Amino acid sequence: MIDLKNVSAGYSSKPVIKDVNLHINNRGITGILGPNGSGKSTLLKSIIDNLPFRKGEISILNRSISDWDKRELAKIIAMIPQQTDFQFDHLVREYILMGRYPYLGFWGTYRKTDRERADEVIETLQLKPLQDKYLRHLSGGERQRVIIARALVQETQIILLDEAFSHLDVNYEIEIIKLISEIAESKKIVMISHNINLSAEFCDEIIFMKKGEIAFRGTPREVITSANLQKIYSTELHISENEITGNPQLLYINDKNA
Numbered sequence: 265m266i267d268l269k270n271v272s273a274g275y276s277s278k279p280v281i282k283d284v285n286l287h288i289n290n291r292g293i294t295g296i297l298g299p300n301g302s303g304k305s306t307l308l309k310s311i312i313d314n315l316p317f318r319k320g321e322i323s324i325l326n327r328s329i330s331d332w333d334k335r336e337l338a339k340i341i342a343m344i345p346q347q348t349d350f351q352f353d354h355l356v357r358e359y360i361l362m363g364r365y366p367y368l369g370f371w372g373t374y375r376k377t378d379r380e381r382a383d384e385v386i387e388t389l390q391l392k393p394l395q396d397k398y399l400r401h402l403s404g405g406e407r408q409r410v411i412i413a414r415a416l417v418q419e420t421q422i423i424l425l426d427e428a429f430s431h432l433d434v435n436y437e438i439e440i441i442k443l444i445s446e447i448a449e450s451k452k453i454v455m456i457s458h459n460i461n462l463s464a465e466f467c468d469e470i471i472f473m474k475k476g477e478i479a480f481r482g483t484p485r486e487v488i489t490s491a492n493l494q495k496i497y498s499t500e501l502h503i504s505e506n507e508i509t510g511n512p513q514l515l516y517i518n519d520k521n522a
Contacts, residue, residue: 265290265422265452266311271320273310279318280306281476290421292468293444293453297460299497303476304456305346308424311454312343325421338366342415346426346456356402356410357395360386363417385416389443405436412443423447425455429462441466460514464488465506472496488512 266288274280281303288294296304309315310322313329322329324340332340342363354362364378386395389409399407408428415423428444429437437459444453445466457463463470464484472480472487474496480487489512493501502515 265325266454267321267323267326268307268310269321269323271310271322272318273306273315274318275306275315279476281310281473283320284476284478286471286478288452288454290452293448293455293466294469294471295463295467296454296456296471296473297458297463297496298473298479302473304473305426306476307473308343308426308454308456312341312424313337314343335366338418338420340420341422341424342418342420344411344415344423344425344428346430353398353400355395356391356397356399357382357386359399359410360391360395360413360417363414366418381419382417385413389413389416403436404432405439408432408436408440409443412440412447416447420451422452422454425453427456427458429457429459437462460488460493464511464513465509484511488514 266286268284268286271284272279272282284303284307296307298304306315311324311329313322313332313334324332324337329337361374361378361382364374364381367378368374386392389412391409391413394402394406394410399410402410412428425444428440432440441462444455447453455467467484469482470480470484470487471478472492479496480492488503490501490503493503493514502517503512504515505511506513
């Protein structure tokens with residue numbers, strides 16, 4: 265589905281990601297983890313052709329990224345950025361409907377099918393009580409659900425998420441990751457996260473990045489280990505087993521109480 269061959273990319277003369285080789289299949293949730301500055305966001309921006317890469321080849325559905333028209337690509341991949349800057353305070357329904365932009369005709373007007381698709385997603389995500397509210401009146405979790413709704417209205421096969429859980433309270437974190445897990449039953453999800461425990465529970469595979477390279481890749485049980493995390497984060501971290509699910513779990517230990 266997504267293929268990177270010897271890809272290097274960055275923002276200046278020095279590449280942020282270096283000679284990355286990666287195949288992402290069309291199933292489940294792939295989590296990309298690693299410290300700040302390891303190249304996670306750069307990797308996603310390269311995939312959607314928002315960042316010219318210096319070297320290598322990126323293919324989506326066996327077609328080179330350079331051969332995709334921007335509007336065509338927007339029908340295949342939706343991107344939810346780390347920070348969404350609401351420059352204008354739209355009504356929720358208007359904002360969700362904007363996800364139909366790849367399908368607009370010459371006159372740029374919404375058709376009946378566009379509005380029906382927005383209504384379907386609003387119903388599915390239980391956003392009807394919010395649809396006539398302005399974005400500024402929403403809580404953080406509500407905004408995140410609305411942003412995801414806009415991506416669903418785009419009707420893509422792939423959704424990329426850049427730290428979808430940043431600055432959310434734990435109840436909203438759980439709500440959003442469960443929603444993403446449901447979406448992953450019909451779409452490919454690639455998400456950047458700093459939350460190791462949530463990723464261990466909900467991701468089908470984990471990619472750890474460090475210094476612009478892929479350090480480890482595998483199932484959560486294969487790669488979330490104390491030894492691997494020490495190499496990634498350059499500090500001693502402790503991993504135990506979740507008593508309910510059996511998945512790895514990062515432990516926070518106060519040495520004073522140990």
